[in-house]
Amino acid sequence: MKYQKPKGTADILPQEAQLWDEVEAKSREVFRRYRYGEIRVPLFESYDLYARSSGDTSDIVTKEMYDFNDKGGRHMALRPEGTAGVVRAYVENKLYGPEFPKPYRVYYMGPMFRYERPQSGRQREFHQIGVEAFGSDSPLLDAETIQLGVDLLHSVGVHDLRLAINTLGDPETRQAYHQALVDYFTPHKAELSEDSQIRLAKNPLRILDSKDPQDKPLVADAPSILDYLTPAAQAHFSVVKESLDKLGIAYVVDPTMVRGLDYYNHTIFEIMTTSPAFGNKELTVLAGGRYDGLVEQVGGPALPGVGFGLGTERLMLLVQHNRPAEEAAPLNVYIASLSEPAGAEALVLAHAIREAGYTVDMDFLNRKAKSQFKTANRENAQLVITLGEDELAHSAASIKQMATGQQIQVPFAEVTTEFHKIYQQLVEEGK
RNA sequence: GCGGUAUUGGUGAAGUGGUUAACACACCGGUUUGUGGUACCGGCAUGCGUGGGUUCGAGACCCACAUACCGCCCCA
CATH class of the missing domain: 3.40.50.800 (Anticodon-binding domain)
Structure with a gap:
């Protein structure tokens, strides 16, 4: 065969595209009820935007960025995630101005790119549906965002969800906890897996997420971030949990949960589900959190934000699996x-x-x-x-x-x- | 980036170095005039992911590359 699709990409053929269309339409309807408006931003941006917002040590930046130099010698990258571009647009278009509502809520859907080894439910070009809400640091907004994610999944017929939440606290919390982890793991460095020894230097938080059995006993006894929260961070997280309780949304607090992107703080969450479509493994289908400070980092005012992204391919696997094959329209x-x-x-x-x-x-x-x-x-x-x-x-x-x-x-x-x-x-x- | 498995028509596949690459499904055509089903008949890979090599002879063996899938890393 002369031409093959690029590694890690997929053709979505008409029959499947119809299903995508339905899922996207239902998502839009849910967003409408929450007063989220669509935003369409470029598929590529300056490499620096993603590098700085995601964190220089994140895997996305160090090995997964799909970057290139354009004919003008600019270092560009295909977007590896949606938030950075939206934040840039928010700042560049001065959507923080007094004439705009706060929180300012937007959603997007479209392709993302990561240069990595493809596996099922994981491609180099994949799609996300995501939301961002700017300008409020209220924990109630965190809870609403989680509720939105749950509603969204329910609306397309995905139930059996497991919600895990955690808090990364404020910068002060993070710094204290970072130090605590270094202090704890360093004496045991030799007992850690090879990967985790590297993590210890680069990003000790990641050790908590290690799947290496060698690390498990050490991780089990590691200090919990929940013990290092500042009173303010503690209070924020408490309101999030109370709100979820009030909404009747079941969750588990997973203090070892971390994020692949450095910009998160305070509340982070993942919605997972187990399905035959995933080979009966539990996979995260929607994940997000709060990112106070990111807007400022991208050059805007010090305004907070919270959002999530959901993997459309993974969602599609679930939806496809749940739905009986329907006959073609006459x-x-x-x-x-x-x-x-x-x-x-x-x-x-x-x-x-x-x-x-x-x-x-x-x-x-x-x-x-x-x-x-x-x-x-x-x-x-x-x-x-x-x-x-x-x-x-x-x-x-x-x-x-x-x-x-x-x-x-x-x-x-x-x-x-x-x-x-x-x-x-x-x-x-x-x- | 590392490790493993795989790649044969539109599809599912058989093929364990030796004549024309089995079988099935789908599709197309025919069974005399312009009507759906069934049945019957016929057609449908000069080629086995790509490129090299070994051999008298390669779809089968070797090497490289590409892609897919699985695991690791990581993640949606």
Whole structure:
């Protein structure tokens, strides 16, 4: 084969695209109710924007960025996640201005890119649906955002969710906890896995997330961030938990949960689900958190933000798995034509019937009547219009109702102007 | 980035170095005039991911590369 799709990309073919369309439509409806507006930002931005916002030591930056130099020598990167670009747009368009509501709420959906080894539910080009809300540091907004995520998943028929939350506290908390981890792990450095020894120097928080059995006993006894929260961070987290309780949203606090991006602080959360679609493994389908300080870091005012991103491919696996295979939408009319002049007439009638709002297809391969009927049958056609010598001679179409086999003659003029009546008479009343 | 497994028509695949790459499904056509199903008949890979090599002979063996899947790292 001469050309193959780039590694880690996928073609979404019409049948599947229809499902995407439905999921996106349902998402939009949920966002509308929460007063989120759509924002469309570039698929690529300056490399520095992502590098600085995600954190220089994050894996996304150090090994997963899909970056390139453009013809003008600018160092660009395809977006590895949605938040940075949205924050940039928020700042650049001064959406923090007094004329805009706070929180300022936006959602996006589209492709993201990470240069990594593909696996199932994990590609180099993948899609996310995400939301961001700027300008409020209220823990109630954290809770609302989580509720939005849950609603979103419910709306597309995904239940059986497990919500895990944690807090990374404020900068003061993080710094104290970082130090505590270093103090705890350093004496045991030799007992840590090779990966975790590197993490200890780069990002000790990540050790908590290690799946290496060698690290597990040490991680189990590691200090918990919950013991290092400043009173303010403590208070914030308490309100988030109380709000979730009040909303009746079940959750577990997982003090070892961390994020791949450095900009998070305070509340972070993941919604996971176990499904045969994932080989019965538990996978995170939606994740997010608060990122106070990011707007400022990108050059805007010191305004807080909170949001989440959900992996569309993973969601699609779930939705596909839950849904029974539905039969194709019926074709209203197929036009069989038996000669070239008949084909030309078919084109005219097809247009008129489409104008009337019906779906129409016809033959473009000059096939025999029998073959055309076979195709009509396979396409689940309700009516077949046959155009041959007789029909052209009398300027009247033969219209056959496929379910009953009944066939009638109708003048072309009537087909063109009164198709709605004909359809009702043949299809709807026939039921 | 590291490790493992795989790659044969539109699809599912058989093929364990030796003639024309099995079988099935799908699709297309036919069984005399312009009508759907079934049945029957016929057609449908000069080629086995790509490029090299070994051999008298390669879809089968070797090497490299590409891609997919699984695991690690990490993550949506």
